[in-house]
Amino acid sequence: MSSSRQAPAHQPQPAGKLFQFKLVLLGESAVGKSSLVLRFVKDQFDDYRESTIGAAFLTQTICLDDATTVKFEIWDTAGQERYKSLAPMYYRNANCAVVVYDITQSSSLDKAKSWVKELQRQADPNIVIALAGNKNDLSARRAIATEDAQAYADEAGLLFFETSAKTAANVNELFTSIAKKLPLDMLANPRPRGAGLNTRGIDLNRENREAGCAC
């Protein structure tokens, strides 16, 4: 077990400031959302991965430079997108989102576009959104031209990468460029947020009176 838990290239370095962000995955069923995260967090790939059950929350850390470390809390959909039943609570408070489509399924880009729209309507206005055209290893069956997706991403102001969770192509690049685009300097006082950390409110697991909100 422990041997397979080696993080990829970027081991966390405790030096400097640690910025913690909530990252959500969005996209149609079976485009490879969980696989992208599994590649990023554990550098693993499984051809026959079942739909997401169980762990729907992973963390991974990226060192941007000696002084800056970004920790992603990555939320998976837990399969709720399958019948269009993803709860708004899921992407509420997200600092960044990876909207995934499958380059071999033309309808999956339409679905990705509708997710981007939903995020722009409902999520934090400062959210950083990346569009990922996954399954780039299957380019023989490509149904969506790179230029078309790139043009859409430019127009909508999204980061854009074509990725392959299977070969690991562009996976680390995707997450690193999100980390670089996050408005770190706007967060004068770096602190974790979202993801049940109760940073704005009170912590139900604590018994005393002191944890009251100070905002």
Add this chain to the structure above:
Amino acid sequence: MDETYDVIVLGTGLTECILSGLLSVGGKKVLHMDRNDYYGGESASLSLTQLFKKFRDGAAPPATLGKERDYNIDLIPKFMMANGGLVKILTHTDVTRYLEFKQIAGSFVYRDGKIAKVPATEMEALNSPLMGLLEKRRLKKFLDYLKELAYKTTERIVLYMSSMARWGKSPYLYPLYGLGELPQGFARLSAIYGGTYMLDKKVDEIVYEDGKVIGVRSGDEIAKCSQVICDPSYAPGKARKVARVIRAICLLKGPIPNTDNADSLQLIIPQNQVNRSNDIYIASVSASHNVCDKNHQLAIVSTIVETDKPELEIQPGLALLGPITEKFIQIADICEPTDSGEVDQVFLSKSYDATSHFETVCDDVENIYKRVTGHELVLKQRPSQQEEQDMAAHQ
């Protein structure tokens, strides 16, 4: 959906979502459906558009209300008791991971034509106009006495006191972004443990064979199951009306007058102050709970209907709110199941009652859980995120 499940849950109200989560964690295969395209049913928090769709025939919300994204408007007025059953369920299932909570700023009572703060500390108690000095001493002795005895009949008072003691200010907590976050949080728990979710799904019929449920039909599809849990609206033939409640959802320009500009509060008008049999409740929350924009405050005035002119009955409450920008009136039946569900294995939840907290919801959850599974609900601490990740890695 043509599959076989252990339990099909109909409606995504809080009661149904807690049960769905607990059963999925317990290893049951759960299908959870809702006819609406949003989570929460009667306990949802709606966007402006959804609210106007429900109450104003789909009219567009006026631009003066501000941005759609700022609003999450509760349909029912309830708060969490800081030391109550719901907090216990939330912490044990670790649904607190997905949500953030804040205190409700104050608890008030209307008496002799004035709004008075319910004291939260000894200092406030000594300054409170609600009781004379002698009464205060007597009350303190009485409360100490109750704390030691804690008989069933005194449980609620003790709960109020211990909730107050937990965080101060008021005994109430509230989830940021509205009460509708609660069912969504438990739905996520259920999904993470394998529950299947279908919103915006027509539920045509609960299908029986030999007096026992065998599935649920939606159009041409039938999902098979051995048990159904639903809110009364999905099985009206198995529900009876026990009372009616009126709720006026109000958008205000700012804090309620004479409440020290409290950004959130509960205000009770005791029945004897207005010659009624039932209290009138006012629950108010605001932008600091991420439920409306900075220029507004929300308030729900509610009570049990006693006459054929329910809107007149809530007037004493509405009169305390100051100028009201928008008002949405809802009169709802409070229903309960006609039978225990033991015979046909269809278990109905109770409607959300007129109490101002979730304690009766938790009682209903425990009760249904026992009837469905045959054993008492024993809350176990959910594994940590790290432990869950490790377990998933071993699957």
